[in-house]
Amino acid sequence: MGGKRMIVSVAHNILSPLGMTSAENYAAVKASRSELKRHEGLWNLPEPFTASLMDREKVEDVFSEIADNKRYTFFEKIIILSAKRALEQTNIDPTSSKVLFILSTTKGNVFLLDKRETGFPKERVLLGVAARQMTEFFHNPNTPIVVSNACISGVCAQIEAMRNLESDAFDFVVTVGCDVQSAFIVSGFQSFKALSMESCKPFDANRTGLNLGDAAATIIYTRKDKITENExxxxxxxxxxxxxxxxxxxxxxxxxxxxxxxxxxxxxxxxxxxxxxxxxxxxxxxxxxxxxxxxxxxxxxxxxxxxxxxxxxxxxxxxxxxxxxxxxxxxxxxxxxxxxxxxxxxxxxxxxxxxxxxxxxxxxxxxxxxxxxxxxxxxxxxxxxx
Amino acid sequence: MLKVYINTETVTVNDKPLVHKEKGAALLTELYRNHIGDYPKFFKMDTLSKLGFVASELLLQAEGKPRFEPREDRAVIFFNKSASLQADTAYQATIQDAENFFPSPAAFVYTLPNIVTGEIAIRNKYFGETSFIVLPDRDPQIMARQLQNAFLDPTTNSILGGWLDCTDENHFEAEIYLLNKS
The missing domain is CATH 3.40.47.10 (Thiolase/Chalcone synthase)
Known part of the structure; x- marks a missing residue:
């Protein structure tokens, strides 16, 4: 199609317990795999819970190839890794003023509110400061925006990306969504009685609640006048x-x-x-x-x-x-x-x-x-x- | 442009000072009692929601149009630096000690900054867009860009929006306004 300006996905990435690329994750899902597991005693929580959690050590091994693990929280590592793996599929220069980063998250580095956490400055609990770790990693000159609209944030971030391209404010938007699980989030959902003790059953007659999971995912959008049928x-x-x-x-x-x-x-x-x-x-x-x-x-x-x-x-x-x-x-x-x-x-x-x-x-x-x-x-x- | 400003010590409506006696957390309760008074859910809210609720009520009273008629064309879009930090800190205190572990759903629900946009939508029967954007620092240019972008939704003709930040019960700042599609 041509003539009408369109907002197009140019690259994407998923980091989850099922894989570190979109293709790996898709193949795992198509094969009906899941890493939802029951966890007992994790993070000193008094009640067990079922969740899909990423292997922190495995992420550190991969992250050590690109930066010092000690400088970044687990949340920051996976937003940087996911954005980097999406950017690597393109010729986009992230240092350009025409590239905007949008982060979708609800709780970011909320674990830093725990008094026992002393490894990072407390200001990193602020979502904008966490997002800046990512834009500074890529030497991007623009102020990142963080969309924090509870569970709909990931679609809101894509809508904000589309608008920032439609209005010609930017040429590329790197749209990254992430949350990592912690005692804060799990105990909150437990207090709501919203969690299922077994793997969740969407739309099923015997459904008993949700499970929580770690993931980071990135879509890079741009604006095009002409596209191919595969875009x-x-x-x-x-x-x-x-x-x-x-x-x-x-x-x-x-x-x-x-x-x-x-x-x-x-x-x-x-x-x-x-x-x-x-x-x-x-x-x-x-x-x-x-x-x-x-x-x-x-x-x-x-x-x-x-x-x-x-x-x-x-x-x-x-x-x-x-x-x-x-x-x-x-x-x-x-x-x-x-x-x-x-x-x-x-x-x-x-x-x-x-x-x-x-x-x-x-x-x-x-x-x-x-x-x-x-x-x-x-x-x-x-x-x-x- | 209609505008309301509230911080820990000052309240203005369209740049005119509004008389009050209290400061900090007590200021929001005083404003509620003197100018609103018919919405007891106010007392259940976290400080960010109380601030947004009171500020939006003063703004809509200044607008002077009929209230509470369902509409989809008005969006509610706020910005801040601290997200839901006051509510997050309050919730964290309920889970900090294993011996004194009492997480509460009533506290947890406010650990999301966009809850205040929902409170205002419920009060006013606004079915339109609601959104909360967090920035590293207050930036009028970025806020103006994002608000102007929101009019790209063809349903949105009006935005109740602006800055709404709260770091603890006694420290907050709201500067909110009504924008119309140009």
Missing amino acids: WVACRGAIRNDANHISGPSRTGEGSYRALKTAIGALNPDEIAFINAHGTATLYNDEMESVAIERAGLAQVPVNGLKGYFGHTMGAAGILETILSMCAIDDNNILATKGFDTIGVTHPLLFSNQNQPTDKKAFIKLLSGFGGCNAALLMAKGGASC
Whole structure:
């Protein structure tokens, strides 16, 4: 397609317990692998929990090839590594003033609030200061912006990237999403009774809650006038609020419904391969998403969720799940919803625990989070379905 | 442009000082009692949400338009440096000691800076965009760029936004305003 300016993904990377490239992660997910494991006594927490955690020592081995491990926290190491591995696939000069870094995270270096942590200056707990460790590593001259909108941050960061390119403010945006698990986050979700003791079961009748996970993921976006049919276009995104409750989803799926309607625009739902839902496997989230999807007229579009492979990776989720959805369509595949077996939401949407073929070229990434926020993003390979 | 400024000692609405007696945490409660008073959920909020709630109420009272009519065209977009640091510190205190370990969901939910945008959306029935952006330091140019960019959403005609920072219960600063699509 030509003539109309489009926002295009030029490179991406995923660092997770399942691999250190997007391709490794996609292959692992396609093969139904997961590193969700039960942890007892970790971080002095009194209760066990099930989570997908990265091997800190393995990351340090890889990181030692590029910088001194002692200078950076684990969070900073994996945002730098993920951004670096994405940048290495391109000719982009990160020292250029036309390159912006956007970080999506909810809790960054929150572990530094623990009085027993003395290895780093306390100011690194500030999200902007943590983001600066990354931009200074790459000698990027611009001030990084950090999007911190709870669990929808990863899609919000991509929407901010699109806007900063559409408005000609920058030529490239390196969009990095990350959260690392800690006693702070795990105990908080435990206090909410939101965690499942076993591997999570998105949209399933027997779902009992979510699992948490570590990950960092990066997509680099640019603006192009002409693209090939193999390039991925970020078509439209929207952020909408339920205006209902700060920690409970809307019964009418208000914000997700409105975000979905805006993201779809005039597109015929028949062109959408699948909706990659938030699918946290909590009772209320999954039910709310089924209501919103049905209300938006998308009941005939297959729906999947990836939390059964990675857990909920918070600030990384929107970027990680967008990348895997692009990889899936590149492979003519709709990924299975690991953990799903028997439908457990009001609307009988098209969920499957098997990989399924597709020849369609577009998908929607949907997220929702505390604060009543919801976000949807339409992505289309080749741009024809924008 | 309608504007409200609040810090630990000063309150102005459209650059005119608003009379008050208290300072710090007590100032926000005084403003709530004298100018709002009908929203007891205020007392459950963390300091960042209290600050944003009070500032937004003063701003919308100054706007003088009918309140609480559902709308999707107004976004709520704030910036700060400290994210949810006051709430994070308060929550950390509940898990610091193994012998005194009492994590609370009511405290944990506020350990996200965007909760205040949700509080304002709920109060005013705003179904539009809500967003929170954290910067290394306050930067008017970046804030202006991001706010102008937000009008690229075709539904957004108005933004309630600005700076909203809080480091502890007694130290905070809000400078928020209403912007219209040009």
